[in-house]
Amino acid sequence: MQHTSISEQRDSSGKTVLQVKHLKKKIGKKWIIHDVTFDVREGEIFGFLGPNGAGKTTTIRMLVDLIKPTEGTIEICGFNVHKDPERAMGYIGSIVENPEVYSYLTGWENLEQFARMLQGVDDERIMEVVEMVRLEQRIHDKVRTYSLGMRQRLGIAQALLGRPKLLILDEPTNGLDPKGIKEMRDFIRRLAADGMALFVSSHLLSEIQLLCDRVAIISHGQVLAVGKVDELIQNNSNYVVWEAHPRESAVDFFANKRIKVIDDPEQILDDSVMAGISPEAIVTQMEGGQMAEFVALFTEQGVQVQSVYKINPTLEQLFLELTEGESIE
Amino acid sequence: MNSIIPLIKNETVKMVRKKRFYVILLVLLVLVPMFTYAQMKISQRNQEKFGSDWRRSVQQAITDNQNSLGSARIPEEWKKFRQVYIQQMKYYLDHDVNPQQPGAVTFTREFMDNASSLFIPLLIMGIGSDIVSSERTAGTVKMLLTKPVRRWKVLLSKLITLIMFVSLTVVSTFVICYGISGLVFGYQGFDMPVFAGFQLQGSNVDLSAVHALPQWLYLFMQMGLIWFVGVVVALLAFMISVLVRSTAASIVIMMAALIAGSILTNMASAWTSAKYLFMVNLELTHYLSGTPAPIEGMTLGFSLAVLAIWGIASLVVSFTVFTKQDILN
Numbered sequence: 001m002q003h004t005s006i007s008e009q010r011d012s013s014g015k016t017v018l019q020v021k022h023l024k025k026k027i028g029k030k031w032i033i034h035d036v037t038f039d040v041r042e043g044e045i046f047g048f049l050g051p052n053g054a055g056k057t058t059t060i061r062m063l064v065d066l067i068k069p070t071e072g073t074i075e076i077c078g079f080n081v082h083k084d085p086e087r088a089m090g091y092i093g094s095i096v097e098n099p100e101v102y103s104y105l106t107g108w109e110n111l112e113q114f115a116r117m118l119q120g121v122d123d124e125r126i127m128e129v130v131e132m133v134r135l136e137q138r139i140h141d142k143v144r145t146y147s148l149g150m151r152q153r154l155g156i157a158q159a160l161l162g163r164p165k166l167l168i169l170d171e172p173t174n175g176l177d178p179k180g181i182k183e184m185r186d187f188i189r190r191l192a193a194d195g196m197a198l199f200v201s202s203h204l205l206s207e208i209q210l211l212c213d214r215v216a217i218i219s220h221g222q223v224l225a226v227g228k229v230d231e232l233i234q235n236n237s238n239y240v241v242w243e244a245h246p247r248e249s250a251v252d253f254f255a256n257k258r259i260k261v262i263d264d265p266e267q268i269l270d271d272s273v274m275a276g277i278s279p280e281a282i283v284t285q286m287e288g289g290q291m292a293e294f295v296a297l298f299t300e301q302g303v304q305v306q307s308v309y310k311i312n313p314t315l316e317q318l319f320l321e322l323t324e325g326e327s328i329e
Numbered sequence: 330m331n332s333i334i335p336l337i338k339n340e341t342v343k344m345v346r347k348k349r350f351y352v353i354l355l356v357l358l359v360l361v362p363m364f365t366y367a368q369m370k371i372s373q374r375n376q377e378k379f380g381s382d383w384r385r386s387v388q389q390a391i392t393d394n395q396n397s398l399g400s401a402r403i404p405e406e407w408k409k410f411r412q413v414y415i416q417q418m419k420y421y422l423d424h425d426v427n428p429q430q431p432g433a434v435t436f437t438r439e440f441m442d443n444a445s446s447l448f449i450p451l452l453i454m455g456i457g458s459d460i461v462s463s464e465r466t467a468g469t470v471k472m473l474l475t476k477p478v479r480r481w482k483v484l485l486s487k488l489i490t491l492i493m494f495v496s497l498t499v500v501s502t503f504v505i506c507y508g509i510s511g512l513v514f515g516y517q518g519f520d521m522p523v524f525a526g527f528q529l530q531g532s533n534v535d536l537s538a539v540h541a542l543p544q545w546l547y548l549f550m551q552m553g554l555i556w557f558v559g560v561v562v563a564l565l566a567f568m569i570s571v572l573v574r575s576t577a578a579s580i581v582i583m584m585a586a587l588i589a590g591s592i593l594t595n596m597a598s599a600w601t602s603a604k605y606l607f608m609v610n611l612e613l614t615h616y617l618s619g620t621p622a623p624i625e626g627m628t629l630g631f632s633l634a635v636l637a638i639w640g641i642a643s644l645v646v647s648f649t650v651f652t653k654q655d656i657l658n
Contacts, residue, residue, distance in 0.1 A: 027655075064475040066656040089477040096475065100468035104346050113342070116335035117476040158472065 014042040017091070017166045017197040018063070023072035025058060025221075032058050033221040036072070040166065040199055045192045047212030047229065048201040051319075055221040056201045057097060060170050063199070064094045077165060090119070093164035095172070099155020103144040107135060107154050110143060111161065118162040129157040133187075149180045156187075167191060168199045173207060185211055205318060209233065217322065224322045233312055240291055242282045243306040250282060250303050253294070260285040336478070336486030337493075340460075344490060347463075349456045353498055356452065357505045364440060365510045372431050383427040391418050413621055416534040417527055424524070424541075432518030433511035434544050438551065440506050442618060445555045446611040447591050449502060450562040454583045456494050457566030459576040460487050461651070466576050470656060480652045484571075488647075491567060495559040499552055519545040527619030534619075547617065554613035557633070561607065561640040562587070568643035571651050587611075594623040601625060607639040 018040040025033040033055045040046040050056050061067040063074055065085045074081040079088035101110045108126070115121040130139050133153040138146065143154065152172070159167055172188070173181045188211060192198050202208050208215050209229055216226045225232060239262070244250035254261050265283040266274055277283070286294075288310050298305050344350060379385040394411045397403055403411075421428045429435070461484070464470040473483050507516070522541040527534050542550075566583050573579040590608020603609055604624040613636075615622070616629040 027657075061656065064471075066471060066474055068653075068655060086477050086479060089475060092475070094475050096471050098468065100471060102343065102346075102467070102469060104348075105342075109342070109346075113339050114472065114476065116339050117473075117478050119477075162477070 014044065016041055017077060018199065019073075019075045020059075020063070021073050021075075023059065023062060023074065024070050025062065025067065026070045031221065033062075033069075036216075036218065036221070036223050038216045038223060038226050040197050042165070042197050043192055043195045044213045045188060045198045045200060045211055047208035047215035048199060048218065049203070049205060049208045049215050050201075050218035051203050054218045056203075056218060057170060058221075059218070060094075060096055060168060060199075060201060063168060064092060064096060065089060066096065090162060091165045092168060093159030093162060093166075094168035094170075095152075095155045095159055096168075096170050099151050099158070101143050101151065101154055101158070104142065106142055107139040107146070107150075107157075110154065111139075111157060114158050115161055121161050125161065125163075129160045132160065133157045148175050149177070152176065152180075152184075164196070166197045166199060170201050171203070172200060173202070205312070209312065217318070219319060219322075224319070232318070238286070238288055239311045240284050240286050240288070240308065241277055241311060242284060242294075242308055243278060243280060244282065244298060245304045245306065247280055247282065249301070250298065253297065253301070253303070254282070254284055257294075259290075333482055333486050333489070336482060337489050340486050340490035341493070344456065344460075344494060349459075350494060350497070353452045353455060354501060354505070357502060358509075361440070361505050361509045365436065365513055368431075368436055368510070369513050372429075375429075383429065384422065387418050387422055387428065391415050391422075409621055413527065413534055413619065416536075417524070417619060420524060420527075420536065420539065426522055426524070426541075430518065430521055431514045432521070433507050433514050433516050434518030434548065435521065436510040436514055437503060437506040438523070438544060438548050440510075441502065441548070441551050441555060442614045444502065445551075445558055445614045446594070447587060449498065449555055449559055450587050450611060451584070452498055452502075453495055453559050453562050454566050454580065454587065456498070457491055457563045458570055458579045458583050460491055460567065461570040462573055462576045462579045465574045465656075468658075474656060481648055484648060484651045488567060488644075491563050492560060495563045496556060499556045499559055503548075503552060519543065523547045525617055525619065551614050551617060554617065557636065558611050558613055561636040562611070564640040564643045564647075565607065568647045571647045604631070605635055607636055610635045 016039045020036055020038050023033055023036040024031065036055075036059055038046075048056055048059070058067065062069050063081065065081050065088075068082055076088040077091045079091075081088045101107075102113065105113070108130075111126045111130070115126055130136055133156050135150065135153050135157065138150060143151065146154065152175075156169075156172075159169075169188070173184050176184060188198055188200065200208075200211060212229050214227060215229045215232060217224045217232070242250060251261060262283040262285065265277070291308055291310070295305055295308060375386045379389065394415050398408055398411060418428065459466075461470075464473060474480060521544045523544050524539050525542050525547065526538040526540050527536070528538055562583075565586070566579070569579045569582050570576075573582065586608055590606070590611060593603055593606065594609050594612065601624055604627050609623055610627070610632040612620075612623075613629065613632055616632070622628070622632075
């Protein structure tokens with residue numbers, strides 16, 4: 001993947017933009033967030049991965065001062081979000097959940113509203129962000145008439161108005177069509193390339209894999225792991241799907257070589273992945289490097305290999321391994 | 330972000346674009362002609378009955394009320410009202426002033442007198458109830474509170490805008506009343522004397538403090554009192570709007586309170602501690618005209634103080650809750 005090489009070129013020791021330390025939140029008598037610690041550096045795309053209900057949105061709301069943490073600190077460019085929100089929030093642009101804007105105003109009027117709350121944002125800057133998100137054609141129409149994708153872009157325009165150092169996006173590809181998702185990813189990468197730090201939450205591992213440099217994985221209000229996305233995935237087992245004929249002989253070979261064949265792949269693979277796999281396929285657990293070895297072996301033994309490909313573990317699978325069997329539900 | 334002016338501008342734009350204020354104007358433009366027509370019918374009938382001599386008409390009103398005082402079916406409280414009315418009418422007769430002299434100013438004065446306890450508070454509630462809750466319902470509050478502006482400033486800008494629109498509502502009521510009724514009754518009557526200062530002493534009316542005011546001054550004082558009632562109702566609606574997330578719920582709560590008030594004023598004379606409720610203190614203009622207060626012991630000063638305390642308490646609650654609360658959805 002191309003972006004992987006880009007991320008490696010980037011200096012991982014860039015300046016820290018966002019520092020979260022031992023964040024905890026109690027709502028009523030229940031601890032929603034137990035212990036969240038991570039930091040985000042300049043120019044990186046930081047993923048925040050967890051299933052729905054893991055505490056992603058609650059954490060994000062604390063980052064942007066919508067919720068006060070019970071314990072712990074959040075610093076943005078050195079300013080405490082809850083003690084000095086006027087300065088700290090000046091460095092952030094954010095969309096929390098859906099981009100909610102005033103539907104009875106036009107896109108432009110909405111941006112004017114938010115511009116008046118920021119320092120040094122004039123009409124020229126508004127035009128600049130409108131062009132960045134490519135909304136020039138419709139900016140003077142009422143937001144009521146916008147599609148979801150356009151609202152999403154208006155939300156981003158709003159977040160970019162104040163020239164933030166950190167952009168917080170909560171599930172930015174939710175509800176977008178495939179083309180929109182791709183455009184969104186490209187856009188996020190371009191922003192990062194310009195030196196902005198991005199904090200992107202998602203419940204899809206594939207999304208994070210495609211987009212992010214580093215990731216924090218959260219479950220039950222607790223960060224399970226923080227690290228480079230590729231390392232996290234590589235350290236955990238991969239699956240290789242084989243379609244071979246005759247199927248039985250292939251299965252026998254795997255058994256002889258002590259390769260684990262997954263009997264009921266539906267249990268561990270995403271439905272979307274399962275849909276692309278024929279019922280005849282054999283799902284094995286092996287290192288990617290072993291693939292060539294087996295292809296050669298099968299060819300030699302007269303087993304026809306129709307297709308071989310690697311699939312990454314699902315988020316659930318990754319969780320199972322990180323928590324050693326504790327289910328995410 | 331130091332100045333609050335741009336924030337007030339934002340709120341004003343939203344208020345205007347949401348068309349809430351137009352609704353108020355529309356309601357006035359529909360209702361005032363109806364009342365004007367009704368008033369016109371009354372004067373026509375009086376004209377037919379009593380000819381051009383207004384003294385006969387007043388005399389008739391006095392006789393009618395006096396007759397009803399003898400009836401056992403009429404509650405004591407009502408008799409008190411009638412007694413006061415009789416004495417006032419006699420006073421007008423003695424001083425050769427026509428209390429019902431037709432004219433736009435007289436009509437406006439009477440309309441405002443009746444509108445102060447329910448009609449104008451309802452209009453104001455229409456703009457006040459959703460000023461905060463609509464942002465919560467639509468989710469746009471997240472956009473407001475994630476900007477580098479302190480929460481109390483956001484709330485204060487809303488409050489100032491609301492009070493501006495309350496003032497505008499009171500002035501518009503006057504302008505529309507005067508403008509429309511003038512078409513029928515003529516625009517005269519500013520200099521007509523009005524008697525104020527009737528004081529109730531047991532079942533007698535103390536006339537020692539009665540003095541004549543030019544009608545324009547009376548109207549001006551009346552509008553001041555209505556404005557004060559309006560501001561207090563607005564502050565209460567504002568508080569409910571902060572406390573309740575749904576606009577519909579906040580409108581229902583305010584409406585129930587106001588209507589309960591108008592019911593209580595008619596039946597609460599036995600329950601004296603009801604006088605500390607804000608709803609029974611909304612008829613400030615009645616102190617001016619000399620109509621007896623619904624509950625023994627209520628005076629203009631007392632009512633002003635009760636309303637002021639309710640207003641200040643709602644302000645304290647609004648600001649405390651809004652600056653501390655977690656925005657969870």
